[in-house]
Amino acid sequence: MNDEVLIVGCGDIGQRVARLLMASGRDVTGLIRSEESAAPLAEAGIRSLVANLNDPDDLQKLPGAGGLVFYFAPPPGGGITDPKVRTFCAATTGANAPKRLVYISTSGVYGDCGGALVTEETPANPQTSRAKRRYDAEQTLQQWGEAQGVEVIILRVTGIYGPGRIPVFRLQDGHPLLRLEESPPTNRIHADDFAQVCVAAAEKGAAGEIFNVSDGQPGTMTEYFLAIAEWVGLPRPPQISMDEAKKVMTPLMLSYLTESRRMDNRRMLSRLGVKLRYPTLAEGLKASLPQG
Numbered sequence: 666m667n668d669e670v671l672i673v674g675c676g677d678i679g680q681r682v683a684r685l686l687m688a689s690g691r692d693v694t695g696l697i698r699s700e701e702s703a704a705p706l707a708e709a710g711i712r713s714l715v716a717n718l719n720d721p722d723d724l725q726k727l728p729g730a731g732g733l734v735f736y737f738a739p740p741p742g743g744g745i746t747d748p749k750v751r752t753f754c755a756a757t758t759g760a761n762a763p764k765r766l767v768y769i770s771t772s773g774v775y776g777d778c779g780g781a782l783v784t785e786e787t788p789a790n791p792q793t794s795r796a797k798r799r800y801d802a803e804q805t806l807q808q809w810g811e812a813q814g815v816e817v818i819i820l821r822v823t824g825i826y827g828p829g830r831i832p833v834f835r836l837q838d839g840h841p842l843l844r845l846e847e848s849p850p851t852n853r854i855h856a857d858d859f860a861q862v863c864v865a866a867a868e869k870g871a872a873g874e875i876f877n878v879s880d881g882q883p884g885t886m887t888e889y890f891l892a893i894a895e896w897v898g899l900p901r902p903p904q905i906s907m908d909e910a911k912k913v914m915t916p917l918m919l920s921y922l923t924e925s926r927r928m929d930n931r932r933m934l935s936r937l938g939v940k941l942r943y944p945t946l947a948e949g950l951k952a953s954l955p956q957g
């Protein structure tokens with residue numbers, strides 16, 4: 666395989682992955698949309714390429730042909746398809762196709778599972794438009810992978826938290842939380858652990874394989890915010906019923922609270938041999954926030 670690595674959508678997770686790869690001597694290019702996003706890459710010593718995934722002309726002769734690509738750019742904000750992924754796939758065929766691609770999807774593609782344990786064998790059942798766009802991207806990449814002989818590996822990741830990604834502002838703004846008893850189970854992963862999962866998936870995943878990615882410690886969204894409040898020394902927000910929440914919470918927040926799953930991460934641990942640095946929220950928060 667060509668030694669060059671291309672990270673399409675080199676934002677927070679992409680930069681964490683790039684740092685791990687560069688530490689092991691790999692040659693990495695990060696693709697971003699805007700010139701402003703090139704500055705943090707330059708600071709981290711990551712070569713950048715400014716290109717818009719919506720513009721086929723920008724995607725001629727991408728680095729990564731015959732090599733490894735991480736595709737981390739999110740789908741657009743509306744609709745039920747991912748045109749960016751389609752444009753990327755159309756531009757990377759034949760000699761321009763990579764050998765292997767790791768895609769970040771979300772656990773949202775499973776839809777509401779009524780709190781049940783979700784394995785990679787659980788059928789996808791995307792219900793929100795956001796989840797449908799992700800599932801469309803997964804399917805587009807899988808079909809392209811089969812047609813072009815690209816080994817596509819899909820990571821269905823849960824909520825990502827870590828330094829710079831803790832929603833302290835929600836607590837400072839006094840947003841209410843859903844009552845603890847009504848708050849459904851959900852899952853998380855620390856951003857640095859997720860980055861090492863991405864690298865391990867690229868090294869050990871097989872063509873067509875799907876991995877659930879989570880720390881394996883389900884908790885509720887309310888528990889998550891209460892733990893952050895305690896850690897930073899902010900007052901515990903008021904708790905409200907689901908009926909009240911439907912009146913005051915944003916549709917996005919409500920969509921997180923009306924789907925419930927417990928992600929099974931055993932395939933990730935056993936097949937990829939990942940040793941989590943932050944297997945619990947308490948350990949992960951400690952590494953993400955200064956104590957209040």
Ligand SMILES: NC(=O)c1ccc[n+]([C@@H]2O[C@H](COP(=O)([O-])OP(=O)(O)OC[C@H]3O[C@@H](n4cnc5c(N)ncnc54)[C@H](OP(=O)(O)O)[C@@H]3O)[C@@H](O)[C@H]2O)c1
Binds near residue numbers: 696702
């Ligand atoms: N937050 C969560 O808990 C969660 C859960 C599951 C999955 N995810 C997904 O995980 C992935 C990585 O997350 P992240 O935090 O690293 O995201 P991020 O920091 O927002 O990075 C996304 C990157 O994609 C690039 N991008 C977006 N649209 C583009 C376009 N049209 N053309 C070229 N580049 C484009 C952005 O470039 P610019 O900076 O130049 O715009 C940015 O570098 C995302 O797909 C995210 O949706 C997140």
